[in-house]
Amino acid sequence: MTTARAGRTVLFDMEFRLLGPFEARHDGRPVEIGSRRQERCLLGMLLLDTGRVVPTDRLIDLLWNGRPPAAARGAVQTYVGRLRGALKPYGVRISTRGEGYAVEGEGISVDVDEFGALVRAAGVAADPAERARLLDRGLALWRGPLLADAADGELRDRLHGTVEELRLVAVELRAEAQLALGQHAHVIAELMPLADRYPVREQLVAVLMTALYRGNRRAEASRLYRTTRELLRADFGVEPGPRLREVHRRVLDGDDRLDRTGRPVYEVRVRDENLPWSVGGHPALDFCNTLAGWGRESPLPGAEWLRGYRTLAVWSGHAGLADEVAVNRLLHLARRDPATAEAVLAEARAFRAALYASLVDPADHRAFDAVARAAEAAARTMVFRRAADGRGRWRADLTAGLRLPLHAVAFSGAHLLADPGRLTVRACPDERCGWLFLDGSGLRRWCSLGTCGGRADAPCRSA
Template structure:
């Protein structure tokens, strides 16, 4: 038995542990399920999407790493039959739906779902002590990599790359809460090995630098920044982001604001990418907007948030223009063909500039025509698919390859330009900001961005 978010007891029929070696328990006792590795892997894949249909094609592709034998579908049916035989006595149902299967969500406990719930609760907790408590519970569920004895690293990335990302976010959130509680020594002990393993994760490094500074280790904090910057420049060809540079500047100045650490409200971290803070109310607006250090030194608002192709792909998934499976696939393709990825990124930046011109100057017909051409190209790559809730939706086709997020952004832009809400778009007049957002009520006088920093004495935001 465990406790739901509202405090009501919930009884679980079975407990499935996927975070580490695959385990199945009933009333605390181990239950043998799946005598073959692929059977355990198959059940793990279905449990990651419990209550949702996983198509046969996807199951075959995942189980055989894209190289299925001729007998794959027959073998899959055999595995399903064996799993049903093992699980039926415990009330676990694997149903056939169309050309796919699903594990019925009948109240069974799945550690991946529980972990996600705890991290989400912690991220919304105002009390740092409560945040630490929730994250202690969540991170304690980890016994190793996802499906450690049933999947390899490549398959884990394809299955649920967001699980590992969520784990790192959990560590970052807990460290920030520990700093708020004065527990910098504990934060340092937990973050040092993580920073060594994920040196390009700037949010983690920034939090560790703050903890080191609070622990009287200013030299170590500055040394960490130097080695991180050298790695980013030498290996990725980029400078550190605004968050990391801001912490560095504050350490050099002995800024007392380091005693009030916290994630900037204008920065969203997904899969170790910094994305625009979502206040625009429409994906096409978020595509135009940016994040930066308002009221500080450059980069100022309006600086380019599309630092690399992975940022574009992750952003498209974050705002719901493409699904998570497509994001993982795009990241793999970008790693294999970085030159083409850079070409697509250049086009995306061009589209972004033209769309911004469209939305801020309705008379700019040239910009409108450019966006229209991108939208026409995107329309040729759309497929109509039924979602799990039964509704239909237009999605960019995976056949578009690396151009997929570009098409997704262009189609979203076309939808906004054809929507009457387009006439309620407002823009901040400050040249350092220029944020776009919807103001359907027509009542907002000042920029919707709380961190803009523009004095209220300046002119109000204007209609686009």
């Protein structure tokens, strides 16, 4: 089997499909693996963490939902033995490592991994048509709930609850891309039933309200907002977030910005955080662009994403400055020590201002010195490691604790300031924007994000 993953073609001998009923294919042809439900379920658990050890105790806990029989360990060993025999002809191994098992082998494809790769690729694609294409391919992998014939709903939540969340994120991102392409009718048809199932999912509701507005259905858009607001207040005691309130305000005002097609999408959803699109061409620039409209009193809704330590940690993983293990560890530490996390966040904001000043005004020696001190502190924590793709990468070591994402971006910022490419950094001169971007051509004067087009009378311009 061949598949295109994030822009390249990869050859796979063995394909496992977990998004729906369990399926295994070798060279594109179905093969029988695991005739018993629990065997398929166990293999699915291992495939969700291909190459990593899953402890036997966790397998037992999941298979019997916390109520294992006395012979559970022996049963797991029996299941593994049968699966090894079934998988051996296809070059797939289940290795015993310590107190657990791991699936190993060359040329293994798992649809859950493929789906995640396509969503991540869509999240950094600048062209809405390309984003929609990638997300169409990813969502086409869904044939039903995770391990539909081998796991119940409770087990699916425990196994990989984020998979369903990622599917909804993909649907929302595709809807936003479709709106940018002028396809509001498609968005309404797809999101209407989902809004009934997930009535307090604010991102989904905001996109659907925009689509309804463009379809001359303002009354329905307003009614949808009222329903969502009532449910949020009744069930959670909270008001809608700033983005949803802003969309509602624009619907009531008849704001023409909701009618614009081709308007850029400012955010990408990573886990349950809204982060800006990767727009600057460099992590340090994206870090500076955490506030859309540096000179504006009221920035665009959701533009200030550096509002919590969790967001900072998730962003550092999204931008490739930290790996997934580090991000999960950071979130755990932040829950245990919120005061330190808040202090690190304040440092990150101060560093952002210094880095921004260094890039827009090379003569600002005070700002450069602040960046230099942060970079020197970061350098003492950096280690050089071999990454999964075989290349070496500098990473901030986990011993840096909650300061890890700050060290990571300081190291990245120092590299940018030392790079001749720094001379191509431009700041949009519109007083209501100020976004930074790399301009290798030397021709552009205005950013192309639409952030300085916050009002209809001042559209974003380019040379």
